[in-house]
Amino acid sequence: MSEEHAVPAARLRTRGLHLAYGDASIIEDMNLCFPDAQVTAIVGPNGCGKSTLLAGLARLHAPRGGAVLLDGKDIHRLPTREVARRVALLPQDTQAPEGMTVSELIRFGRQPHQGWLRQWSDEDRDIVAHALAVADLQQLAQRSLDSMSGGQRQRAWIAMAIAQQTPLLLLDEPTSALDLGHQLEVFELIRRQAHTGTTVIMVVHDLASACRFADNLVAMHAGRVIAQGPPDRIITPELIRELYGVECTLLADPVTGTPILAGVRRA
Amino acid sequence: MHGVDHALAFNRVPVSAPMAPDGTWLLRLPGKRSVLIDRRATLASLLLIGLLVITSILSLCLGTVTLSPGEALAGVFGEGPAMANFMVSQLRLPRLVAGLLAGAAFAMGGCLMQSLARNRLATPGIIGIDNGATAFAVASVVGMTVSLAPPAMALIGGATATALTFGLAGGAGTRGYRFIVIGIGVGAVFGSLTQLMLARVAIDVANAAFPWTVGTLNARPAGAVTTLAIGLLIGVPAGMGLVRSLAVLRFADPVAISLGLKVGRIRFLALFLAVGLTALAVTVAGPVGLVGLMGPEIARQLSGRGVPLFGSALAGALLMILSDLVGRMLMPPLEVPVGIIVAVIGGPYLLWILLRSERMTP
Numbered sequence: 001m002s003e004e005h006a007v008p009a010a011r012l013r014t015r016g017l018h019l020a021y022g023d024a025s026i027i028e029d030m031n032l033c034f035p036d037a038q039v040t041a042i043v044g045p046n047g048c049g050k051s052t053l054l055a056g057l058a059r060l061h062a063p064r065g066g067a068v069l070l071d072g073k074d075i076h077r078l079p080t081r082e083v084a085r086r087v088a089l090l091p092q093d094t095q096a097p098e099g100m101t102v103s104e105l106i107r108f109g110r111q112p113h114q115g116w117l118r119q120w121s122d123e124d125r126d127i128v129a130h131a132l133a134v135a136d137l138q139q140l141a142q143r144s145l146d147s148m149s150g151g152q153r154q155r156a157w158i159a160m161a162i163a164q165q166t167p168l169l170l171l172d173e174p175t176s177a178l179d180l181g182h183q184l185e186v187f188e189l190i191r192r193q194a195h196t197g198t199t200v201i202m203v204v205h206d207l208a209s210a211c212r213f214a215d216n217l218v219a220m221h222a223g224r225v226i227a228q229g230p231p232d233r234i235i236t237p238e239l240i241r242e243l244y245g246v247e248c249t250l251l252a253d254p255v256t257g258t259p260i261l262a263g264v265r266r267a
Numbered sequence: 268m269h270g271v272d273h274a275l276a277f278n279r280v281p282v283s284a285p286m287a288p289d290g291t292w293l294l295r296l297p298g299k300r301s302v303l304i305d306r307r308a309t310l311a312s313l314l315l316i317g318l319l320v321i322t323s324i325l326s327l328c329l330g331t332v333t334l335s336p337g338e339a340l341a342g343v344f345g346e347g348p349a350m351a352n353f354m355v356s357q358l359r360l361p362r363l364v365a366g367l368l369a370g371a372a373f374a375m376g377g378c379l380m381q382s383l384a385r386n387r388l389a390t391p392g393i394i395g396i397d398n399g400a401t402a403f404a405v406a407s408v409v410g411m412t413v414s415l416a417p418p419a420m421a422l423i424g425g426a427t428a429t430a431l432t433f434g435l436a437g438g439a440g441t442r443g444y445r446f447i448v449i450g451i452g453v454g455a456v457f458g459s460l461t462q463l464m465l466a467r468v469a470i471d472v473a474n475a476a477f478p479w480t481v482g483t484l485n486a487r488p489a490g491a492v493t494t495l496a497i498g499l500l501i502g503v504p505a506g507m508g509l510v511r512s513l514a515v516l517r518f519a520d521p522v523a524i525s526l527g528l529k530v531g532r533i534r535f536l537a538l539f540l541a542v543g544l545t546a547l548a549v550t551v552a553g554p555v556g557l558v559g560l561m562g563p564e565i566a567r568q569l570s571g572r573g574v575p576l577f578g579s580a581l582a583g584a585l586l587m588i589l590s591d592l593v594g595r596m597l598m599p600p601l602e603v604p605v606g607i608i609v610a611v612i613g614g615p616y617l618l619w620i621l622l623r624s625e626r627m628t629p
Contacts, residue, residue: 060521084527091521099572107288111515112527116508117300120293125286142289164526 009036011199012057012087012168016066019049019056026052027223029066034216036167039190039200041214043207045244049223050203051092054172057201058089070168084112088161092172094153096145102156103141106131109163127163135159135189151182158189169193171202175209187213211235212258219243235259241267290571308578311569315581322585323367326592327359331599365487366588366605368495369552374562374583375506376545378576381563382513383537384446387620391425391545392556394450398457399428400549401479405461408476409468417479418491418550425546428453429538482553482606484591491550498547502540506576509537513574555606557613558583564620 010033017030055061067074135155175183204210211231219227227234248264287293294302327339341347342355377390403424404417562583566575594603
């Protein structure tokens, strides 16, 4: 981070953020910024506080001290509807009400833009249709979520977040329960969304996927950020030892050029 | 502002989608205003209103003296024969109105409770509200030292049970099983207190308190119906105002919050309404809390999706007056209290729901 000269444009930052559950302090004095229009992946071992950080960024968890700043203002002091028009979240455990269809789910993404006397506009219709198309779900629009595969369901939830039309999108382990093909579908959908200028911040369990699909990594260990930057610049065997306590050899993926870990063994 | 920049960057995909979402009518109002009306829920409400009208007329006509619909309606306006006028305006109509209002209030309270707890079995009764209300009302009848009129005591009892359930559930809020299990415990404590009080007083006094323990429309305390009507005049619009938020509350909290819902505030308002409506309904009809389970369930089956608060009120009212009618007609001149009829239908219905559904979310 020290080699960065200019502060990058970032609508979402943390300032001295302190997050805790009861007596247990998870994150202390964290100062981070998430560059606009980039995909940032938060990585680290289990229990390093990455999901807690995401919950803090999504205002699900009130900080003990410091603040999450959205466009320079404390996110907990902004009206929650106002925040919902700027930040969308896909939590890890999602469950839709029984029998809800894909298009019904996506319509809920319009909620922050609607009101009692503004329940459905041409814009709402266009945006829902757009979200269905982007997530490649047009054929499944009337299907019940209960009847779909995990990958399709996850795309439907991302489509709902897209329909929210927010400049920032937070995702908590969006591919954790998916097989390889469906993981790829979801990551490609996320990349497409980033390409339209959306800032994406996601917690990713798998380091190789994070390296391949993120522009910017935030590596966390025991509640602290120990490295931040583009994956090919910050990923080193030393960092991986510090993060996960394992030794490995780094190779460049012969196809994508992104770092992959080889010969992983216990330190 | 920021949102606008982003909207400009967004490329519209050409669409040929129909204007209104499936299964809805779009009502366009002046000034870019618009309202969506769910077709199936609207048809379900119309059906329930039709059944309510028919059952209402039947319950005005039927009884120890059978009146024709013409006589009954004339009686409502005081234009029939003196006998019919008396029967309708003094006996059957007040009872019908009490049944309609109490049924609607119980079922709305149930629907609100189920929405905020995300559990189809979470009636105000299950978390002890109506047992608390009953225990306090009985305490008032049997002459415990502190005593207001039974309806006022019922309201205080309902509020006490809720406060206890909340207090004991601690940080769990209104979610999950802890809340419900503690509510069942609180309800059981108040239920046994009621039994204890009845067991320790003279038989005549216990008889006077009996209507409060089974639920009947035959012993409406003066003024309670008016109070309930006022409660519904406030509660129905307030509840309808919450429907859109309650629909979002069907998702888990993180999703609801990120969609801009003030989750804590909505839960508090819904709970406040549920407790108020249920306690007021207990003051009129006694503990017929099962209506709070069955009314919303009937409305849900008919309406298909969403939070059928209005449909629940209609279904609850229907259930109440139909059960009262059956109770009056079953073995005249004896009356079976409405609470017993509802329990006889409700018990098996509850089992049926439990056996049929895998998921318990509303």
